[in-house]
Amino acid sequence: DVVxxxxxxxxxxxxxxxxxISAIIHPLxxxxxxxxxxxxxxxxxxxxxxxLCNDMLLFNKSNDxxxxxxxxxxxxxxxxxxxxxxxxxxxxxxxxxxxENIYPVPKTLFLIGAGLTGLIIGGKITVxxxxxxxxxxxxxxxxxxxxxxxxxxxxxxxxxxxVAAYRxxxxxxxxxxxxxxxxxxxxxxxISAxxxxxxxxxxxxxxIILLIAGTVFLLFFTYTGKKAIIDRWEAIILLGAYxxxxxxxxxxx
Numbered sequence: 001d002v003v004x005x006x007x008x009x010x011x012x013x014x015x016x017x018x019x020x021i022s023a024i025i026h027p028l029x030x031x032x033x034x035x036x037x038x039x040x041x042x043x044x045x046x047x048x049x050x051x052l053c054n055d056m057l058l059f060n061k062s063n064d065x066x067x068x069x070x071x072x073x074x075x076x077x078x079x080x081x082x083x084x085x086x087x088x089x090x091x092x093x094x095x096x097x098x099x100e101n102i103y104p105v106p107k108t109l110f111l112i113g114a115g116l117t118g119l120i121i122g123g124k125i126t127v128x129x130x131x132x133x134x135x136x137x138x139x140x141x142x143x144x145x146x147x148x149x150x151x152x153x154x155x156x157x158x159x160x161x162x163v164a165a166y167r168x169x170x171x172x173x174x175x176x177x178x179x180x181x182x183x184x185x186x187x188x189x190x191i192s193a194x195x196x197x198x199x200x201x202x203x204x205x206x207x208i209i210l211l212i213a214g215t216v217f218l219l220f221f222t223y224t225g226k227k228a229i230i231d232r233w234e235a236i237i238l239l240g241a242y243x244x245x246x247x248x249x250x251x252x253x
Contacts, residue, residue, distance in 0.1 A: 005145020011181045016242035022165035023235035029170045030228040043215040045185040053200040064200040071193030078186035
C-alpha cells in the first residue's frame with residue numbers, strides 16, 4: 001500500500017497541487033510537443049497500471065498483483081520514453097546554450113554520491129515513520145502513502161516547478177511534472193515490482209481514475225483559448241479538485 005500510495009499519490013500531487021501552484025504563480029505556456037506527445041504518454045502510463053493491476057477484473061485471475069513480468073513491461077515503456085528523450089536531445093539545436101560552471105569529476109561524483117545517500121536515508125526514514133504514524137492514528141497505509149508520503153516525496157518537484165514558474169520558464173515547470181509522473185509509474189513502479197511483486201487493492205482504482213481524469217483535463221485546458229496555456233482559473237480548479245479528493249480520502253475511511 002505504501003509503494004502504490006506513494007507513486008499514485010505523488011503523481012496526483014504533482015498534477016493537481018504542484019501544477020496548480022505553478023500556474024497561479026504565472027500562467028504556463030505549454031509547448032506543442034508536450035501537448036501532443038508527452039502529456040498523452042503520461043496518460044498512457046496511468047492506463048497501463050490500471051490494466052496491469054486489475055487482474056481479477058480484466059483477466060479473471062485469483063488475485064490482483066503487479067508481478068515481475070508487469071515490472072518488465074513497465075520498464076520497457078520507460079525505455080521507449082528514454083529513446084524519445086534521446087531523439088529530442090539529438091535533434092535539439094544547442095548552439096545557443098548558456099555557459100555553465102563545470103565542476104571537476106571528483107567533486108561531481110562526491111555530490112552525486114552524497115545526494116543519493118541522502119535520498120536513500122531520507123526515503124527509509126520517511127517510509128518507516130509513515131507506517132508508524134498510520135498505526136498510531138488508526139489510518140490505513142494506503143491513505144498515508146497517498147497523502148503524507150506522496151506530498152513529502154514530491155517536495156523537490158514543488159520547489160523546482162514553483163521557481164521555474166516564477167522565472168517564467170514554463171517548459172521546465174511543466175516538463176518537470178509530466179516527466180516525473182512518467183518516471184514514477186514506468187521506472188519506479190517497474191523497479192519495485194521487479195524487487196518484489198506488489199499486491200494491489202481495488203480501492204486504488206479511484207486514485208488512478210482521478211489521475212487519468214486530471215491528465216485528460218490538462219489536455220483539455222491546453223486547447224482552451226488561442227494558445228496552449230494553463231491559466232490561473234484553471235489552476236484553481238486543479239487545486240480545488242485535490243482538496244475535495246483529500247477530504248474524501250480522510251472522511252470516507
